Amino acid sequence: MVMDYVWAHGPCSAELCRESLAATRPMKDSTVRTILRRLEQKGFVTHEIEGRTYIYRAAEARQNVAVRAVKSIIDRFCGGSVEELVVGMVNNAVIGRGELERLAHKIAREKTGEKPGTGARGRSARKED
DSSP states (O other): OHHHHHHHHOSEEHHHHHHHHTTTSOOOHHHHHHHHHHHHHTTSEEEEEETTEEEEEESSOHHHHHHHHHHHHHHHHSTTOHHHHHHHHHHTTSSOHHHHHHHHHHHHHHHHTOOTTBOTTSSBOSOOO
16 A cells, blocks of 8 residues: 555655545554654655655656566576466466456557557547448
8 A cells, every 4th residue: 555655646755645544444653664664665656855854756756666566477487488477367367368368468559669559541440420
């Protein structure tokens, strides 16, 4: 929750983070500070000092961290095989066939430089109502 808050709201103090999360996840100030310190030790956040207050910010975008985490999972549990991970996700109903097909089309579009919603000639691929 703390890291999610930092990603969503940008630079913040531990106090601002605690106050903002209090309605959904009440925590002591010392708990939030400990979490932020551990996140910093792991390289997820950095801090600057403004007066006597530490201002924390995300060291990397959420997507970059997610990519590293998935890469680690692939290496540790799937022997480096992306295919093994994806097949396992399909077999265990984490990803459906339709979603997998949409992802394949999206990847193909990005490879060709085509923008979403356009055909090969740059016109909308959607039918007009």
